[in-house]
Amino acid sequence: xxxxxxxxxxxxxxxxxxxxxxxxxxxxxxxxxxxxxxxxxxxxxxxxxxxxxxxxxxxxxxxxxxxxxxxxxxxxxxxxxxxxxxxxxxxxxxxxxxxxxxxxxxxxxxxxxxxxxxxxxxxxxxxxxxxxxxxxxxxxxxxxxxxxxxxxxxxxxxxxxxxxxxxxxxxxxxxxxxxxxxxxxxxxxxxxxxxxxxxxxxxxxxxxxxxxxxxxxxxxxxxxxxxxxxxxxxxxxxxxxxxxxxxxxxxxxxx
Amino acid sequence: xxxxxxxxxxxxxxxxxxxxxxxxxxxxxxxxxxxxxxxxxxxxxxxxxxxxxxxxxxxxxxxxxxxxxxxxxxxxxxxxxxxxxxxxxxxxxxxxxxxxxxxxxxxxxxxxxxxxxxxxxxxxxxxxxxxxxxxxxxxxxxxxxxxxxxxxxxxxxxxxxxxxxxxxxxxxxxxxxxxxxxxxxxxxxxxxxxxxxxxxxxxxxxxxxxxxxxxxxxxxxxxxxxxxxxxxxxxxxxxxxxxxxxxxxxxxxxxxxxxxxxxxxxxxxxxxxxxxxxxxxxxxxxxxxxxxxxxxxxxxxxxxxxxxxxxxxxxxxxxxxxxxxxxxxxxxxxxxxxxxxxxxxxxxxxxxxxxxxxxxxxxxxxxxxxxxxxxxxxxxxxxxxxxxxxxxxxxxxxxxxxxxxxxxxxxxxxxxxxxxxxxxxxxxxxx
Numbered sequence: 001x002x003x004x005x006x007x008x009x010x011x012x013x014x015x016x017x018x019x020x021x022x023x024x025x026x027x028x029x030x031x032x033x034x035x036x037x038x039x040x041x042x043x044x045x046x047x048x049x050x051x052x053x054x055x056x057x058x059x060x061x062x063x064x065x066x067x068x069x070x071x072x073x074x075x076x077x078x079x080x081x082x083x084x085x086x087x088x089x090x091x092x093x094x095x096x097x098x099x100x101x102x103x104x105x106x107x108x109x110x111x112x113x114x115x116x117x118x119x120x121x122x123x124x125x126x127x128x129x130x131x132x133x134x135x136x137x138x139x140x141x142x143x144x145x146x147x148x149x150x151x152x153x154x155x156x157x158x159x160x161x162x163x164x165x166x167x168x169x170x171x172x173x174x175x176x177x178x179x180x181x182x183x184x185x186x187x188x189x190x191x192x193x194x195x196x197x198x199x200x201x202x203x204x205x206x207x208x209x210x211x212x213x214x215x216x217x218x219x220x221x222x223x224x225x226x227x228x229x230x231x232x233x234x235x236x237x238x239x240x241x242x243x244x245x246x247x248x249x250x251x252x253x254x255x
Numbered sequence: 256x257x258x259x260x261x262x263x264x265x266x267x268x269x270x271x272x273x274x275x276x277x278x279x280x281x282x283x284x285x286x287x288x289x290x291x292x293x294x295x296x297x298x299x300x301x302x303x304x305x306x307x308x309x310x311x312x313x314x315x316x317x318x319x320x321x322x323x324x325x326x327x328x329x330x331x332x333x334x335x336x337x338x339x340x341x342x343x344x345x346x347x348x349x350x351x352x353x354x355x356x357x358x359x360x361x362x363x364x365x366x367x368x369x370x371x372x373x374x375x376x377x378x379x380x381x382x383x384x385x386x387x388x389x390x391x392x393x394x395x396x397x398x399x400x401x402x403x404x405x406x407x408x409x410x411x412x413x414x415x416x417x418x419x420x421x422x423x424x425x426x427x428x429x430x431x432x433x434x435x436x437x438x439x440x441x442x443x444x445x446x447x448x449x450x451x452x453x454x455x456x457x458x459x460x461x462x463x464x465x466x467x468x469x470x471x472x473x474x475x476x477x478x479x480x481x482x483x484x485x486x487x488x489x490x491x492x493x494x495x496x497x498x499x500x501x502x503x504x505x506x507x508x509x510x511x512x513x514x515x516x517x518x519x520x521x522x523x524x525x526x527x528x529x530x531x532x533x534x535x536x537x538x539x540x541x542x543x544x545x546x547x548x549x550x551x552x553x554x555x556x557x558x559x560x561x562x563x564x565x566x567x568x569x570x571x572x573x574x575x576x577x578x579x580x581x582x583x584x585x586x587x588x589x590x591x592x593x594x595x596x597x598x599x600x601x602x603x604x605x606x607x608x609x610x611x612x613x614x615x616x617x618x619x620x621x622x623x624x625x626x627x628x629x630x631x632x633x634x635x636x637x638x639x640x641x642x643x644x645x646x647x648x649x650x651x652x653x654x655x656x657x658x659x660x661x662x663x664x665x666x667x668x669x670x671x672x673x674x675x676x677x678x679x680x681x682x683x684x685x686x
Contacts, residue, residue: 063583082591090589100584103683104602113598114588146683166588 012039013072014170014201015060020069022052022059029055030066031225037170042202044212044233047222048248053205056222057172060203061092074169090118093163097175099155101147107134107158108143111165119166126165133161137191153184157191164195171195173204209252213237221245319343323654329647347651348658351642355658358477358632359641365409365469369480372406375399376487384673386680407476407484409468417455421448473551477632479662484551485633486620486666489558493619494612496559497566498605502596504571515567522564528625530557535629554626562619569611573604606681613674617667624663634659 015037022030029052045053058064062078062085071078073088102110111130115121134140137157147155177185189211196215212219212233219236221229229242240246292302322342327333333344379399382392401415425448432440503515534553542548585595627636638655642648
């Protein structure tokens with residue numbers, strides 16, 4: 001526990017997960033997950049495929065339902081109450097592996113839709129905010145195009161901007177670079193790094209270990225639906241303790 | 256060119272070649288014909304055979320069209336005038352023109368009313384079909400059902416006004432309560448509208464004849480007008496109902512889902528003609544004695560139910576074609592169910608479903624002719640009944656049915672062309 005205290009960025013708790021369990025039918029995907037995320041922390045979740053990393057962060061904004069245990073996000077306990085879920089979702093941004101932009105709307109409309117309808121912000125103001133964030137991800141000139149006209153890397157940066165337009169307090173990234181060509185991975189990671197530098201609370205499921213080493217202040221390793229090991233990136237990469245972690249790192253860093 | 260050295264490899268152009276037209280055989284009609292009609296001995300033979308067939312068809316049918324008789328008062332007169340020459344007897348169309356369009360019983364001096372209603376229909380539909388039309392026109396679209404009703408059925412203007420008032424009252428009540436509870440608002444709106452209509456019923460009864468058009472009972476409607484009324488009303492009602500059924504079928508609420516599944520599967524499992532017979536005869540047994548439930552209204556309900564079940568399945572296909580990520584992205588942004596359906600899911604699902612919806616709409620419009628089987632005098636009913644059975648025009652099949660085919664084809668082909676235009680308008684990829 002002392003190690004964790006040393007790593008935290010602030011005393012304020014952003015997410016607390018307590019003995020959380022999830023099953024797909026009879027398959028036990030997440031087992032007794034305990035996790036506390038402090039405001040301003042950048043956490044990278046790694047692990048072999050099928051270890052439950054994506055499911056874990058999808059439980060945080062209730063895209064997946066957990067069956068046992070307690071999740072508290074930003075002071076709101078996640079329950080099956082729809083109002084409650086919508087409140088948490090509007091505070092937590094999410095970036096998907098396959099971008100999931102809305103293809104029938106322009107880039108600008110993609111970014112202003114939720115602020116206008118969920119936050120009830122006037123259209124003009126929402127558009128200004130959207131342009132601000134599109135400039136931040138460096139594609140303001142694409143505002144009037146449709147997602148289908150953009151490259152994968154550009155689409156993913158729009159997806160990040162779209163989430164940021166809701167002014168979220170927490171950002172979840174579900175393998176944001178896994179569907180991208182190698183030369184486009186960097187432009188997305190750069191955006192994420194600059195976001196981290198501004199103190200955004202971030203949970204990233206990713207295989208980009210370089211990103212983990214550079215940006216994360218905690219790395220969590222999951223296997224078989226459990227948290228196997230967590231540590232600061234330096235100790236995690238240089239001095240892994242668990243056998244599963246050692247095996248995983250040797251496979252992923254071996255070449 | 257002359258100043259380049261014979262053995263030098265390097266080369267610099269000093270005069271630019273002007274643009275020249277392609278050889279005559281490589282441009283225009285000649286090139287097109289050579290490539291498309293005479294590109295080989297086999298294709299040349301096919302082309303010649305096709306040209307011969309077209310020639311035979313035209314030489315057989317053109318004299319019939321061109322030599323047609325347009326003015327005569329019976330088939331016998333027609334044959335006298337023709338005197339053995341080839342020619343159609345199109346006089347039946349001119350002589351029975353009004354009957355074909357409006358039916359036998361619609362008062363002759365009131366034909367301007369359905370005609371005006373038809374013209375206004377085009378105005379009302381414009382903002383729905385063309386996104387570029389001024390949005391303010393939608394107000395007229397909202398009022399059109401009441402205007403159209405008054406023009407076609409007549410009676411006092413208070414009847415459609417009370418109808419409209421009921422909707423307005425319901426909407427205002429809904430807006431009042433919507434913030435607290437959506438379901439409560441909806442229930443209150445229904446009650447409010449019903450009370451308005453009930454109270455308004457007395458007003459309409461008392462005001463009979465005040466600012467009134469000559470009332471025309473439903474059984475007097477007929478001709479192509481009846482097909483158009485049924486087609487327009489049923490298509491515009493079945494689309495929203497079909498959307499609700501499709502969403503209901505996907506719902507997590509078991510009772511809603513169950514009701515929608517049973518409704519869709521039942522309606523799809525029976526022939527439309529049996530539903531129409533039910534509307535015509537059987538339904539009367541279930542209603543309290545003495546109630547006069549309008550026949551056209553009963554038919555509209557049946558055709559609408561039939562079409563909405565099909566449209567629901569078409570839209571369900573569109574919903575299923577959307578990637579799950581679209582639902583998740585909408586959810587993750589905090590949009591509630593209504594917003595994510597209205598703003599994200601349905602616009603995309605409906606766009607995918609356009610060909611299927613148009614298929615149902617065209618089919619529905621053609622199926623309105625089935626009402627002739629339950630002795631309503633729509634276009635087909637008119638031709639089969641009053642016109643072909645009359646002593647003057649007994650036996651004029653080709654001319655009458657060609658005319659019916661032409662009218663239906665014009666409408667259905669327009670719908671089809673519009674839908675293709677709309678699909679191109681909504682195209683969002685690879686622009």
